[in-house]
Every structure is written in C-alpha cells, then in structure tokens.
Amino acid sequence: xxxxxxxFRAGFILAMLLIAGRLFRIQILQHDSWIAKAEEMHIVxxxxxxxxxxxxxxxxxxxxxxxxxxxxxxxxIDPQTANPEKxxxxxxxxxKEQMVAKWSDIFANRNLRYYVAARxxxxxxxxKIREEELTGVYLIEGNSRVYPEGETGSTMLxxxxxxxxxxxxxxxxxxxxxxxxxxLLKTVTDVNNVALSIGDDNVRVPAEDGKNxxxxxxxxxxxxxxxxxxxxxxxxxATHASxxxxxxxxxxxxxxxxxxxxxxxNYARVEDGSxxxxxxTEVAYEPASICKTFAxxxxxxxxKMTPETTYYNPGYFTIDSQKIENAxxxxxxxxxxxxxxxxxxxxxxxxxxxxxxxxxxxITAKARETLYNYYYERFGLGxxxxxxxxxxxxxxxxxxxxxxxxxxxxANMTFGQNLQLSMIQVAAAFSSVVNGGNYYRPxxxxxxxxxxxxxxxxxxxxxxxxxxxxxxxxxMRRMLYGTRNSRRLYGIDKTGYYIGGKTGTAQTxxxxxxxxxxxxxxxxxxxxxxGELPEYVIMVKIWEKGQKIEGEKDAMPLFDKLSxxxxxxxxxxxxxx
Amino acid sequence: xxxQYASRYASYGRNQNIVRHSSxxxxxxxxxLTLVLIVVxxxxxxxxxGAKATGYDYDISRVDSEIAELQAQKEDLAVEQAxxxxxxxxxxxxxxxxxxxxxxxxxxxE
Numbered sequence: 169x170x171x172x173x174x175x176f177r178a179g180f181i182l183a184m185l186l187i188a189g190r191l192f193r194i195q196i197l198q199h200d201s202w203i204a205k206a207e208e209m210h211i212v213x214x215x216x217x218x219x220x221x222x223x224x225x226x227x228x229x230x231x232x233x234x235x236x237x238x239x240x241x242x243x244x245i246d247p248q249t250a251n252p253e254k255x256x257x258x259x260x261x262x263x264k265e266q267m268v269a270k271w272s273d274i275f276a277n278r279n280l281r282y283y284v285a286a287r288x289x290x291x292x293x294x295x296k297i298r299e300e301e302l303t304g305v306y307l308i309e310g311n312s313r314v315y316p317e318g319e320t321g322s323t324m325l326x327x328x329x330x331x332x333x334x335x336x337x338x339x340x341x342x343x344x345x346x347x348x349x350x351x352l353l354k355t356v357t358d359v360n361n362v363a364l365s366i367g368d369d370n371v372r373v374p375a376e377d378g379k380n381x382x383x384x385x386x387x388x389x390x391x392x393x394x395x396x397x398x399x400x401x402x403x404x405x406a407t408h409a410s411x412x413x414x415x416x417x418x419x420x421x422x423x424x425x426x427x428x429x430x431x432x433x434n435y436a437r438v439e440d441g442s443x444x445x446x447x448x449t450e451v452a453y454e455p456a457s458i459c460k461t462f463a464x465x466x467x468x469x470x471x472k473m474t475p476e477t478t479y480y481n482p483g484y485f486t487i488d489s490q491k492i493e494n495a496x497x498x499x500x501x502x503x504x505x506x507x508x509x510x511x512x513x514x515x516x517x518x519x520x521x522x523x524x525x526x527x528x529x530x531i532t533a534k535a536r537e538t539l540y541n542y543y544y545e546r547f548g549l550g551x552x553x554x555x556x557x558x559x560x561x562x563x564x565x566x567x568x569x570x571x572x573x574x575x576x577x578x579a580n581m582t583f584g585q586n587l588q589l590s591m592i593q594v595a596a597a598f599s600s601v602v603n604g605g606n607y608y609r610p611x612x613x614x615x616x617x618x619x620x621x622x623x624x625x626x627x628x629x630x631x632x633x634x635x636x637x638x639x640x641x642x643x644m645r646r647m648l649y650g651t652r653n654s655r656r657l658y659g660i661d662k663t664g665y666y667i668g669g670k671t672g673t674a675q676t677x678x679x680x681x682x683x684x685x686x687x688x689x690x691x692x693x694x695x696x697x698x699g700e701l702p703e704y705v706i707m708v709k710i711w712e713k714g715q716k717i718e719g720e721k722d723a724m725p726l727f728d729k730l731s732x733x734x735x736x737x738x739x740x741x742x743x744x745x
Numbered sequence: 746x747x748x749q750y751a752s753r754y755a756s757y758g759r760n761q762n763i764v765r766h767s768s769x770x771x772x773x774x775x776x777x778l779t780l781v782l783i784v785v786x787x788x789x790x791x792x793x794x795g796a797k798a799t800g801y802d803y804d805i806s807r808v809d810s811e812i813a814e815l816q817a818q819k820e821d822l823a824v825e826q827a828x829x830x831x832x833x834x835x836x837x838x839x840x841x842x843x844x845x846x847x848x849x850x851x852x853x854x855e
Binding site for chain 1: 798799801802803805806817820821823824827828830831832833834836
C-alpha cells in the first residue's frame with residue numbers, strides 16, 4: 169500500500185515537473201515567438217487611408233469643385249464558382265457601363281478564381297448586386313475620382329491611377345499635397361473583428377487628409393475656351409490645339425485648354441497616350457515669329473532702335489554662310505522696324521540683333537550676349553517658370569556655346585527657331601512685355617479650401633523682376649497693336665478695346681532639315697480697355713502631323729474668337745463706358 | 746495553592762480595567778472559502794468591467810460605421826450637387842437648348 173502511494177506521488181511529481189518544464193519552455197524560452205503568434209491572431213494592424221484632396225476651379229471668385237471623391241466598388245468574379253449565364257444576365261445588366269472585361273473572356277478559363285469584371289460601380293448598383301446574393305461574385309470597396317465637368321480641362325487636371333497615385337497635370341504635379349498622409353490603426357480585436365479598447369499596444373495615428381486645392385482657372389471661361397477651340401477645329405484640317413489665358417497683371421492662369429481632351433475616369437481607354445501630356449507647360453517647341461516681340465523689345469530697351477528706325481530689307485541675310493530668308497517676299501528696300509514687325513520679316517529681327525551689338529552689318533559676341541541676357545535672364549525663356557505643373561525647361565543656346573554657325577543660330581533665335589520654349593514661358597515673358605515691364609511667376613494655384621469649407625487664398629506674389637521699362641512696354645504695346653491692325657485680314661476686334669498680338673509659323677524638322685510641309689501655328693496677343701493696361705494675354709497653338717498650318721491664317725482667327733469670348737466672359741468694358 | 750489564587754485575585758483587585766478574553770479564530774476552511782470568494786468577486790468585477798468596456802467598443806464600432814456611412818452619403822450628395830450645377834449639365838439642359846446665342850453685348854453709356 170505504502171509503495172503504491174509512493175509510486176503515485178512520484179508519478180504525480182514527475183507529471184508536475186514535466187508540465188512545469190513545458191510551461192518554462194513556452195513562457196520563458198519561447199516567450200517572444202508565442203507573443204508574436206498571439207498578436208498576429210488578435211491584433212489587427214491596418215492603414216487609415218487619407219482622403220485625397222479635392223480640386224476646385226473658380227467661378228465669380230468662389231471655389232467650385234471639379235474633382236471630387238466618391239466611394240466606388242470593383243466587381244470581381246470567381247469563374248470557378250460563378251454561374252456564367254446567371255451572373256452575366258444580372259451583373260452584366262447592372263454594370264453595363266462600368267465593364268472592363270468581356271464576359272466571354274471572364275469565363276474562358278474556369279480554373280481562374282479572380283477576374284475583375286467592372287470598376288467604379290456606384291453605391292446603389294453595388295447594393296443591388298449584393299442583394300442578389302450571387303455565388304462567385306464579390307464586391308471590393310474603394311475610392312474613385314469623380315469629374316462633374318466631364319472632360320473639361322482634363323489635360324490640365326490629369327488623373328489618378330488604380331494605385332491611387334496622381335498622374336499628369338495637377339493630380340501628378342501636386343500629388344504629395346493632394347494625397348495627404350495615411351494613418352495607422354493597431355488594435356486588439358475580438359472574434360467579430362471589432363476593435364477593443366483593452367490592451368496596452370493599441371495605436372491610432374490619425375490620417376492627415378490631402379489639401380483641397382483651388383485653381384486660379386475660371387470654370388466657365390475654361391469651358392468656353394475649350395468649346396471655342398473645339399468648334400473652331402471643326403472648320404480646320406487640324407485636330408490639335410491649345411490655348412492659354414493669363415492675367416498679365418498677376419501671372420494667374422485663367423484658362424488652360426487643350427483639344428483633344430480625354431475622359432479621366434476611363435483614362436486607360438485612351439488610345440493615344442500623348443493626350444495625357446499638357447502641351448502648354450510640358451512641350452517645348454519653336455514658337456517662331458512670336459519671338460520677334462522679345463528681340464524688338466530688347467533692342468528698344470537698349471536704346472538701339474525705335475519703331476521708326478529704318479533698315480534696308482534685301483529679302484534675306486547671309487549669316488555663317490547660311491542664307492536666311494523672309495517668309496514674306498515683299499516690302500523690299502528701306503523700311504521701318506514697325507513694317508518689319510507687321511510683315512514678320514526675319515531680316516527685321518536679325519537687324520534688331522545686330523543693333524544690340526552696335527552694328528548693322530554683323531552679329532557680334534556682344535549682340536549674342538545681350539540677346540541671351542534678355543531671353544534667358546530677363547524674360548525667363550529656356551528655363552522653368554515655377555508654375556505648379558510639370559514643365560519642360562526648353563533649350564536655349566548660350567552666347568559662347570561651341571555650336572557650328574553660332575551667329576546663324578542667334579539669327580534664327582530672333583524669329584523663334586533654333587530654340588525650344590513652352591507656351592507658359594512665352595506667355596509669361598509676353599505678359600511682362602505688355603504689362604509695364606514686370607515679370608510675374610505664372611501660377612495656377614489660388615489657395616485651398618479647409619476642412620471647414622473656408623477658402624484660404626494664397627498670398628499674391630509681387631513681380632519677380634523687371635524685364636523692360638514702362639516706356640519700352642508702352643512702345644511694344646503700340647507696335648503689337650499696329651502689327652495686329654495692319655494685318656487684320658481675318659481678325660475682328662470689338663471697338664473700344666485695345667488688342668495687339670503677333671503671329672508665329674514654325675517649320676518642323678523633317679529628316680534633319682526645316683520643312684514648310686509641316687508647320688505649327690501660334691498666336692499671342694493681349695487685350696483690354698483702350699488706354700489701360702491689358703487685362704488678358706491669350707496664346708494659341710495649332711498643330712497636326714503632316715499639315716501646313718499658318719499663324720496668320722489659322723492661329724490668329726482662333727485668337728480673335730477666344731479674345732472676343734474672353735472680353736464678354738470677363739465683362740471687360742470698352743473705352744468710355 | 747491558596748497563595749496562588751490569592752495573588753491572582755489580588756491583581757484583579759489592584760487593576761479593575763483588566764478584562765478576560767477568550768480566543769475566537771477563523772478556521773482554515775473558512776479562511777480558504779473567504780479567499781476564494783474574494784477572488785471570485787474580484788474576477789466577476791473584472792469580467793463585468795471588461796464586458797462593459799467591450800460593449801462600449803461595440804458601440805464605438807457601430808458609431809464609426811454610421812459615421813463612415815453618413816460620410817459616404819455626404820460625398821455622394823456633394824458629387825450629385827456638383828454634377829447638377831456643372832457647366833456641362835447647364836449646357837445640356839433644356840433651358841440652354843431653347844436659348845439663342847447673343848452676338849452683340851450692349852453697354853449703357855454713362
């Protein structure tokens with residue numbers, strides 16, 4: 169009896185020791201490992217997504233939303249378990265517009281378990297699908313961008329891709345500000361996945377929502393300009409055009425439109441990806457004779473010429489063994505610089521360059537240096553303007569660069585060839601030429617809308633630098649007015665307004681040489697009440713592959729149309745009213 | 746023996762405040778039961794409070810869901826409002842379709 173009791177006790181103690189040993193192993197030696205496993209089971213760590221900021225335009229100086237967020241659902245099909253006929257009949261009918269795949273493709277391989285059938289499905293439709301309780305049909309909630317203005321301003325606004333990253337336009341360039349910062353939630357949950365407040369490791373870092381950005385762009389004007397371009401192009405062989413409307417007194421962009429546009433909601437359906445690129449800021453090109461404005465302004469500012477200064481126009485100059493001709497073959501002989509600008513004579517702008525170097529016969533190093541100083545340092549051509557969008561800096565050859573035929577290069581630069589500039593660079597520089605000589609950084613951001621719905625305006629920046637004097641600016645306004653009105657073959661301006669401008673027809677380089685078979689047409693002009701500083705600057709550009717498009721014949725009439733439209737929209741009063 | 750009692754009574758006689766106590770201690774079982782009872786009571790309090798906290802957590806979760814739902818509805822309404830007041834919607838409206846283009850803008854002379 170005693171022996172059995174002893175054996176029982178010994179067995180009991182041994183069992184206790186084994187359990188204690190096992191507990192020691194689990195609780196002490198493998199402590200961290202088991203804690204990690206336990207936490208994995210009942211602690212949920214998830215991202216608190218930041219709400220992407222909305223984008224607003226202005227209307228009557230008040231912000232109106234043009235890009236918003238909305239919950240949306242993605243319909244996913246499990247081809248292995250879903251009933252093809254029933255699913256297609258019910259789901260297909262409900263998400264006809266949002267389908268991203270064909271039903272025949274979805275059920276082509278029944279071994280697949282996951283096939284995205286539709287995206288951007290609305291709440292109501294998602295609810296109807298859920299109520300059907302279809303086998304093999306799943307709904308994944310997400311967030312999508314909504315564009316109540318349709319395709320208006322799409323090239324300027326950009327889009328948000330499936331990963332939630334802004335691409336192109338404002339969405340891309342200001343992605344960091346719009347995206348905000350995701351938060352973190354780490355919490356103990358129960359079997360129902362409900363977050364519990366017990367536990368020492370709960371962490372909740374709130375998300376920082378993205379900024380609601382307000383653009384300087386006027387919604388109504390943007391739409392009118394875009395429609396104006398679209399209507400105009402119906403009469404032309406070209407299908408591509410851009411227009412920029414700026415306030416030359418502040419550098420604020422009032423409209424930035426490009427046709428063709430695209431549907432940002434279905435950006436992936438775009439066949440030609442080039443429509444994503446904003447031609448106003450991202451594409452540098454040769455703006456051609458528009459640049460004569462800058463060469464003439466430089467020469468006048470330097471006191472080397474006036475509009476009445478005369479020179480002998482032989483129809484061409486030979487520089488660095490290159491014969492550089494006028495596009496217009498008339499007005500030969502002794503003519504004024506005003507006439508040269510009116511007829512856009514290359515010999516006139518080349519003469520202005522020569523005058524900058526103190527000569528009338530040759531292009532000196534001083535002439536190149538002075539022109540470069542004006543172009544690059546003062547007018548900001550060939551470098552970033554600082555606008556809140558993706559930009560191309562363009563190219564500008566330096567006055568001492570080792571380039572074959574440097575003088576010929578500079579001669580070409582006076583009439584806008586052999587350099588690459590963006591429309592925004594040209595428009596900002598032109599604004600300074602006509603606004604009294606002040607260069608303003610072009611801007612497209614007017615401020616932000618706070619979470620409380622308050623519109624907080626960005627501080628209005630002053631002029632960055634002076635490019636030319638007020639006197640030179642006034643002279644240039646007169647010259648540009650004279651040029652426009654001496655060549656009003658197609659344009660019709662309203663009375664009481666003072667509108668001036670300059671054409672540009674750029675040859676394109678085909679097989680390494682400039683060709684007139686494909687040209688890009690531009691026009692830049694200013695407008696406002698007669699006797700007052702200009703209230704708007706408009707630059708237009710039209711292009712089409714393989715087409716000969718001219719500044720005077722094609723771009724100027726578009727400017728006329730948009731200029732009149734802007735006067736009406738902005739309610740600019742004529743002189744004396 | 747007599748002297749012994751005599752001295753005891755004598756001491757009572759000297760100090761009338763002295764009282765006699767009989768020792769009454771709790772038994773082992775009673776102590777154990779009391780301890781168990783206290784532990785059970787404390788455990789019950791802990792469980793009750795824990796359940797109460799979990800109940801609040803469910804409330805919080807439900808309110809969070811309601812907030813999210815209302816937020817989503819607000820977003821939907823904002824989108825609907827933006828669509829209805831958009832320039833595109835105005836252009837395509839029946840009112841706009843029945844309007845004529847104005848070619849000349851008149852200004853009153855001062």
